[in-house]
Amino acid sequence: MSDNAPMTGRISMDELLALLDEGAVDTVMCAAPDPYGRLVGKRLTAHAFRTLCVDGEGVNASTFVFAVDLDMNPIELPVSNVENGYLDFRLVPDMGALRRVPWEPTTVVALCDAYQSESGELLSIAPRSILRTQIQRASDQGLHVKFASELEFFLSRTSPDEAWKRGYRDLEMLSNYRSDYQMIQAGRDEWFIAQVRNGLNDFGVPIESSKPEWGLGQQEVTLDYTTALEMADRHVLFKHAVKELAARAGMTTTFMAKPRIEEVGSSCHLHMSLWSVDGDQPLCWDASTGGMSPLFGSFVSGLVEHVLELGVLLAPTVNSYKRFLPEQFAGTAIAVGHDNRSCALRLVGHGPSYRVENRIPGADVNPYYAYSAMLIAGLSGISRGLPAQTVRSGNAWRDPSVTSMWSAMHQAVAAFGRSALAEEAFGPDVYEHLLLTVQKEVRAFESGCVTDWETLRYYERV
Numbered sequence: 131m132s133d134n135a136p137m138t139g140r141i142s143m144d145e146l147l148a149l150l151d152e153g154a155v156d157t158v159m160c161a162a163p164d165p166y167g168r169l170v171g172k173r174l175t176a177h178a179f180r181t182l183c184v185d186g187e188g189v190n191a192s193t194f195v196f197a198v199d200l201d202m203n204p205i206e207l208p209v210s211n212v213e214n215g216y217l218d219f220r221l222v223p224d225m226g227a228l229r230r231v232p233w234e235p236t237t238v239v240a241l242c243d244a245y246q247s248e249s250g251e252l253l254s255i256a257p258r259s260i261l262r263t264q265i266q267r268a269s270d271q272g273l274h275v276k277f278a279s280e281l282e283f284f285l286s287r288t289s290p291d292e293a294w295k296r297g298y299r300d301l302e303m304l305s306n307y308r309s310d311y312q313m314i315q316a317g318r319d320e321w322f323i324a325q326v327r328n329g330l331n332d333f334g335v336p337i338e339s340s341k342p343e344w345g346l347g348q349q350e351v352t353l354d355y356t357t358a359l360e361m362a363d364r365h366v367l368f369k370h371a372v373k374e375l376a377a378r379a380g381m382t383t384t385f386m387a388k389p390r391i392e393e394v395g396s397s398c399h400l401h402m403s404l405w406s407v408d409g410d411q412p413l414c415w416d417a418s419t420g421g422m423s424p425l426f427g428s429f430v431s432g433l434v435e436h437v438l439e440l441g442v443l444l445a446p447t448v449n450s451y452k453r454f455l456p457e458q459f460a461g462t463a464i465a466v467g468h469d470n471r472s473c474a475l476r477l478v479g480h481g482p483s484y485r486v487e488n489r490i491p492g493a494d495v496n497p498y499y500a501y502s503a504m505l506i507a508g509l510s511g512i513s514r515g516l517p518a519q520t521v522r523s524g525n526a527w528r529d530p531s532v533t534s535m536w537s538a539m540h541q542a543v544a545a546f547g548r549s550a551l552a553e554e555a556f557g558p559d560v561y562e563h564l565l566l567t568v569q570k571e572v573r574a575f576e577s578g579c580v581t582d583w584e585t586l587r588y589y590e591r592v
Contacts, residue, residue: 284347
């Protein structure tokens with residue numbers, strides 16, 4: 131993978147102001163990622179953007195957006211609740227993260243950091259703030275960690291409105307039979323996937339490759355690797371773009387980890403590599419041994435040791451755990467292997483491209499949380515000087531000595547609730563926010579719904 135690919139779509143602050151003056155841009159979408167990796171914010175007129183974001187201190191919004199469930203119901207967290215009046219925060223554009231929107235030629239998206247309303251401090255629980263903190267911890271140790279997300283998703287020819295009416299059942303998928311890697315299916319899908327693979331370069335989200343996946347209507351797209359915050363931003367912008375472009379094409383898409391139990395799941399493989407703090411010198415490869423450097427070995431060992439206690443940040447929904455079935459290419463076996471897809475942590479490449487691929491996350495992951503978790507785990511391994519893991523060969527799924535990923539969300543939440551490492555690395559306020567959020571998510575499922583499975587199993591028979 132390369133982080134030096136030519137890219138368009140990104141613009142500077144001066145270029146944006148000139149476009150506003152010319153009338154070529156009339157809308158600026160000020161948005162920040164929410165706890166579920168969705169973009170939330172406001173669309174501003176050209177005049178309002180100048181007044182609020184160039185001459186002012188940002189756009190006011192309610193902290194409510196960081197304390198809701200997926201249905202936008204308030205879940206009463208310390209950051210935002212009825213007692214504090216769901217107080218405001220400020221959306222402040224990151225002027226280095228401005229992008230023209232190719233499918234809305236007069237619109238620019240400005241990714242924002244969240245700031246406390248009455249101070250110049252970042253709102254610590256905002257996803258972008260959380261990742262910034264962990265990036266700084268790595269930098270303080272003289273390290274720069276680069277990431278790439280490799281995302282899978284499903285496409286259906288059924289329109290979003292019709293899919294909603296059907297309860298997302300009996301959708302017409304984009305392919306009729308299994309077509310993993312098949313160029314025939316790739317050609318059939320090209321009318322849409324080319325808009326993603328090539329068109330997102332004009333959105334400042336460069337793509338390396340695409341291919342049909344094993345599932346019916348499933349696609350895999352690999353994003354070019356880059357720095358941690360930039361990669362997380364590209365990840366959420368990619369998902370936003372795919373959803374918008376699919377809707378405009380009359381299609382429905384999903385990034386659920388496991389849309390149907392009889393179908394394969396959608397992963398988000400995370401590729402990670404260590405670099406010098408200036409980002410120029412790769413630190414993973416040991417030419418003398420043809421494998422992991424001692425530093426990288428400690429980093430990877432930290433991932434192995436701490437991935438279970440931080441696992442809820444890699445698998446953040448009840449549905450995430452339906453993907454963790456044996457021998458289905460999900461990262462269930464917590465082991466390290468060289469080019470071994472039965473291992474959760476797969477070593478790939480060589481020399482400057484040498485890296486570790488974390489195969490645990492599904493496509494529903496919030497990248498800011500997942501990258502933070504991996505930084506915390508890896509840095510712990512380095513600070514303790516953990517020896518490199520044994521690189522396993524063969525079928526790790528069937529090795530009884532290998533620990534497996536959690537099979538249910540309540541297990542992962544309980545482990546996170548016992549994690550002294552998470553509390554120390556995130557800080558008590560952020561840790562409490564994350565813990566309460568996932569606790570409420572699992573409680574909503576366990577006591578807030580009756581599933582179709584329960585109805586079919588129990589309705590007449592108990």
